[in-house]
Amino acid sequence: MKLTVVAASGGIGRQLLEQAVGAGHEVTAVVRDPGKLGDVGVRVVRADLARAGAGELREAVAGADAVLSGLGAVGKAGVGVAEAGTRAVVGAMREAGVRRLLVVSAAPVGTVASPDRPNPPRHDPGEGPVMRYVLTPVVKRVLRAHYADLARMEDVVLAGGLDWTVVRPPRLTDGPLTCDYRVAYGQNLRGGSKVSRADVAHCMLRGVSDPDTVGRILGVAY
Template sequence: MKLTIFAATGGIGRLLLAQALAEGHEVTAVARRPEAVSPSPGRVLAADLATADAEDLVPAVAGADAVLSTLGGRSRDDTGVATHGTEAMIAAMRVTGVTRVIIVSAAPIGTVPSPARPHPPRHDPGDNGLMRYVLGPAVKRVLRGHYADLARMEDALRASALDWTIVRPPRLTDGPLTRIYRTAHGQNLRGGTSVSRADVADYMLRAARDHADVQQIVGIAQ
């Protein structure tokens, strides 16, 4: 397949890139710092997704079978990058006729208000009591701006006519690739408190390869 990977130097992005190349896919990597992309896929494009517009991204997505993005803010200064970058991505895909896109969000987003979902459910059906009443609220307070950005990003995807898949992992770890993980549509996983970045990357490639879970929000956990 011809794949475009956005945020190819991030925690999931670099593993996604390595796995895609190991499977023999033709990859275009997009990163703010192209010199940091490793391993090199041969085609690397520079783009700052906090400011890029559709015209900037057309060369990156043109001809792709699927676009995969692990875009998200790494600090408070990056709040808004997921929404802006994804909206530019969507617009570039419309211009080029590319339809398949798989994007990483986060497990708590189902209960985070957004312009399109001002009154989301108070609790995710997959969360246990500890997550609902202690850990979840605490994490959402600390990462309020980051999660609001991801919620708006999800709004943009759902409003598009693209063949999107939104992946919502819980706590990410640096554990090994196991390919032993669970998924669920529209909710988090019971007892699923963590998943390795390598396994999230594996799922994203599988979803692209099999055209699986189109227009689905997918919870993932070990």
């Protein structure tokens, strides 16, 4: 398949890139700074995804069977890139006639308000008592701006008219690829407090050709 990986030099983006190449896919990598990517032997397109009108994206997604995005803020300065960058990606895909989009969000986002969903549920149905009353409230306070950005990003994805999948992992680690993770549709996973970036990438790549994941939100965790 022909795949476009957005934010390919980031934690999940790098895993998407390496696993896709390893599986024999034809990959285009979209990055703001190609120097961070190194020599990876794939087509590289430079685009500043913090600017919603990034025209280079049309060329990057043209002809792709699917677009996979690892966009997300790194530090306070990056807050906003998930929404703005995804809006640019969705626009470029619609112009190019590309329909399959998979993005990574975060487990707490299902209970975060957004413009299109001002009254989200107070609790995720998949959370146990410790996650619901202790861990999630703490994390949401610390990363409030990041999760608000991701919630707005999800609004963009769901309203974009594409064949989308949103993957919501909990705490990300740099652990190895295990392929031994759990997936739940429309909710988080009870007892699932972490998952490696490598396994999130594997889940996304596996979902590219799985029709059951289209138009669905996936919780993924160990």
